[in-house]
Amino acid sequence: MNRNGAYIKINPFMIGLIRSIHALIALVMFAAIGVVYYSAVSQEYDLLLYLALVTLFIEGVAITLNKGDCPLSYLQRKYGDDKTFFELFLPKRIAKQMFRFNFLLISIACMILLFNYLI
Numbered sequence: 828m829n830r831n832g833a834y835i836k837i838n839p840f841m842i843g844l845i846r847s848i849h850a851l852i853a854l855v856m857f858a859a860i861g862v863v864y865y866s867a868v869s870q871e872y873d874l875l876l877y878l879a880l881v882t883l884f885i886e887g888v889a890i891t892l893n894k895g896d897c898p899l900s901y902l903q904r905k906y907g908d909d910k911t912f913f914e915l916f917l918p919k920r921i922a923k924q925m926f927r928f929n930f931l932l933i934s935i936a937c938m939i940l941l942f943n944y945l946i
C-alpha cells in the first residue's frame with residue numbers, strides 16, 4: 828500500500844534500477860559540488876567548472892519544479908519504494924533536509940568562487 832492508501836505492485840528490479848540511477852546522479856552532483864569548491868579555492872576557471880555549474884543549475888531547476896522533491900521520487904513510489912534515496916543512508920528527519928543542506932553547500936561554494944573571481 829502506498830502513501831495514498833492504494834495497493835501497488837512492488838517491482839524489485841525497477842526499485843533497484845531507480846536506486847542505481849539515483850546513486851549515479853548523486854555521485855555526479857557531489858562531484859560537481861567538489862569541482863566548484865576546488866575551482867573556488869584554486870582559482871582555476873575552466874570547462875569542468877562551467878559544466879559543474881550547469882549541472883547543478885539543471886538539478887536545482889528540476890528540484891524546484893518538483894516542489895523541493897527529487898524528480899525520481901514519483902517513479903520510486905510508482906514501483907513500490909517508499910524510501911527516498913537519502914533515507915537509505917540517513918534517518919528520515921535528516922534525509923528530508925538534504926536538499927537544503929546541498930543548497931547551502933552550493934551557495935557557499937558559489938560565493939567563494941565569485942569573491943575570488945572578483946578580487
